[in-house]
Amino acid sequence: MTDDPSANRLTLQRPPPRTRRISPVLFWCAAGMILLALVALAWRYAWPQQVSSYRVKREALEVSVSGPATLDAINKANVSSRVAGRLTQILIDRNDRVVPGQLIATIEQEDLRNILSASRANLQGAQGAQQEADANVESAQATLTNARSAFGRQAELKEKGWVSRASYEQAEATLRESEARVAGLRQAAQRARAQTDAAAASVRVDEAQLGLASVRAPFGGIVSVRNRNVGDVLSAGASILEIVDPESIVLTARFDESAIGAVRPGQPARIRFAFDARRAVTGKVLRLGRSVDPETREFTADIVADRLPSNWAINQRANVEIVLSAKPRALVVPAAFVEWNGIQPNVWVLEGGRARRRSIELTGTRGSRLEVRRGLAPGDILLSPEDSYPFMPVARQGDDDR
Numbered sequence: 423m424t425d426d427p428s429a430n431r432l433t434l435q436r437p438p439p440r441t442r443r444i445s446p447v448l449f450w451c452a453a454g455m456i457l458l459a460l461v462a463l464a465w466r467y468a469w470p471q472q473v474s475s476y477r478v479k480r481e482a483l484e485v486s487v488s489g490p491a492t493l494d495a496i497n498k499a500n501v502s503s504r505v506a507g508r509l510t511q512i513l514i515d516r517n518d519r520v521v522p523g524q525l526i527a528t529i530e531q532e533d534l535r536n537i538l539s540a541s542r543a544n545l546q547g548a549q550g551a552q553q554e555a556d557a558n559v560e561s562a563q564a565t566l567t568n569a570r571s572a573f574g575r576q577a578e579l580k581e582k583g584w585v586s587r588a589s590y591e592q593a594e595a596t597l598r599e600s601e602a603r604v605a606g607l608r609q610a611a612q613r614a615r616a617q618t619d620a621a622a623a624s625v626r627v628d629e630a631q632l633g634l635a636s637v638r639a640p641f642g643g644i645v646s647v648r649n650r651n652v653g654d655v656l657s658a659g660a661s662i663l664e665i666v667d668p669e670s671i672v673l674t675a676r677f678d679e680s681a682i683g684a685v686r687p688g689q690p691a692r693i694r695f696a697f698d699a700r701r702a703v704t705g706k707v708l709r710l711g712r713s714v715d716p717e718t719r720e721f722t723a724d725i726v727a728d729r730l731p732s733n734w735a736i737n738q739r740a741n742v743e744i745v746l747s748a749k750p751r752a753l754v755v756p757a758a759f760v761e762w763n764g765i766q767p768n769v770w771v772l773e774g775g776r777a778r779r780r781s782i783e784l785t786g787t788r789g790s791r792l793e794v795r796r797g798l799a800p801g802d803i804l805l806s807p808e809d810s811y812p813f814m815p816v817a818r819q820g821d822d823d824r
Contacts (some may be wrong), residue, residue, distance in 0.1 A: 470817035473809045475772065476759050478802040483752035483793055485786055486745050487684065491675035491693070491725065493738040497641060497667035503529055503656040504634045512662070516648050520639040520665060527637040527650075527662055534635055538628040545621035552618045555611035562607045566600035573597040643667040646736055666736060672708055672724040675742040679714050681788070682721050684746045686710075691725050696739040704728045707744060753794045760784075760792060761807040770810040772803035777814040 503509075507529040514526050576593040579585040647664035650656065673693060677685065687709055692702040704727075711722035725742050760767050760782075767787075771780045782797030798804075805816060 470775075470815040471809070472817055473777075473814075474806045475816075476756060476804045478753065478755060478794070478798050478804060479800055480751045481754050483749050483754050483791060484745055485747045485789060485793070486743050487677055487681045487788055488741060488743040489675045489677040489720070491673040491740045491742040493734060493736060493740065494672055494674045494724075495666045495668075495736065496670040496672060496724075497643070498646075498670075498736070499640050499665050500661045501526065501637060501640065501663050501665055502659050502661045503527075503637060504658055505529060505534070505631055506658050507531075507533070507635065507656060509650055509652055509654045509656055509662070512648075512650070512652055514645055514663070516645050518645045519643070520645065521642045522639060524639045525636055526639055529635040529637070529656065531632060531635045534628065534632040538625065538632055541621065541625045541628045545618070545625050548614065548618040548621040552611070552614040555607065555614040559604065559607045559611050562600065562604045566597075566604050569593075569597040569600040637662060639665060641665070641667060664736075668730070671730060671734070672726055673705070673740055673742055674722050674724055675744075676715075676718070676720040676722055677744075679719050679721055681746075682710070682714075685723055685744055690745045692743045692745070693725065693727055694741045694743075695731060696741075697731075699741070702743075703731070705742075749793070753798060753800065754791050755794055755798065755804060757790050757792050759804045759806065768807075769798070770805040770807050771798075772805055772816055775815060777805050777810040777812065777816055779810075779812065 509527060510530050511528040512526070514520060514524075520526060573593040573596070576585055576590045580587075580590045643665040644667075645663055646666045648662075649664075650660070650662045656662070685707060687707050689707045691705045691707060693705050694700075694702050705725050706728075708724040708726045711724075714721045723744070725744075755769065760769055762768070766781055767784055768779050768781050770777045772778075780797060783795045785793045785795050
């Protein structure tokens with residue numbers, strides 16, 4: 423044990439604290455961070471930012487919907503052969519105009535003529551057999567009339583007892599035989615008449631087949647496609663050429679199904695063909711399709727052009743714009759200055775030199791220029807939503823007159 427009494431003395435007093443010293447490195451780092459934060463805040467909320475702007479104003483506005491289209495025709499037909507054979511003649515070519523019923527092609531007819539000749543010969547034979555059967559019926563009818571007269575006389579004489587029973591029975595048998603013969607000949611005449619009718623029907627069928635070898639235009643129009651040449655062997659139903667009625671030409675356009683409630687027949691339209699997209703051809707909506715494509719979710723509408731280009735072709739591409747409505751003085755904002763919070767449209771407005779977000783109400787959501795129903799007034803300054811944030815000080819670059 424130690425002799426120092428203080429070594430064994432216990433105390434509850436806290437020892438005096440040690441003096442802590444802040445590291446100069448940490449101090450200057452913290453000071454720098456605070457300074458940077460103050461500079462950032464000053465830059466963000468005190469220094470005016472350059473941002474594009476737009477002054478709200480009233481102007482003419484067209485609300486439209488556009489979509490791709492292809493040139494088509496309501497009245498068009500694939501003219502084909504209804505009989506098999508070799509194509510011997512084509513009387514028209516592409517771009518030729520035809521009238522209804524015009525002869526446009528012929529198919530080899532020699533075999534069909536021979537079949538028709540055989541059918542006509544069969545008809546003549548059937549008609550001769552029918553005439554013979556009718557003559558036999560007339561002859562048997564005369565014999566029957568004579569037998570009835572003879573039997574009547576025999577019956578009268580028998581009642582008076584002037585003829586024998588054998589003579590009476592002989593006259594009766596002759597009468598029955600004549601009646602049976604007339605009935606049989608009438609049946610034969612009916613069969614001959616049926617054979618004549620069948621032969622006549624066969625002649626009509628063969629005449630129709632021969633007529634089908636001459637291919638004629640079903641309606642007036644222009645030949646758009648020629649698929650065959652002279653000498654080709656055709657099967658029944660093989661296409662020879664295609665005829666299009668130019669008066670029925672339409673442009674079948676496709677639009678998103680969200681616009682189906684706004685498109686109506688008679689609305690004006692602008693058509694731009696792919697070969698000259700800068701020039702617009704006027705037209706109007708003719709009719710709407712009543713089905714939506716399950717994959718693209720698009721519906722179709724047929725557009726009639728007021729004037730077709732001099733060189734048009736079926737399946738030619740174009741772009742169609744339908745004017746849904748037109749207002750001479752609408753409150754308009756560019757769609758680029760509108761941002762969406764879910765389904766709510768908002769804009770950034772310059773108020774007191776700072777950017778503030780404001781909710782607005784639009785009449786539609788299609789197009790690059792939108793009409794404002796509520797929330798803005800003429801003269802309000804809109805700021806680009808890409809560069810704006812709440813309470814941002816603004817130094818405008820100039821109004822955008824888009």
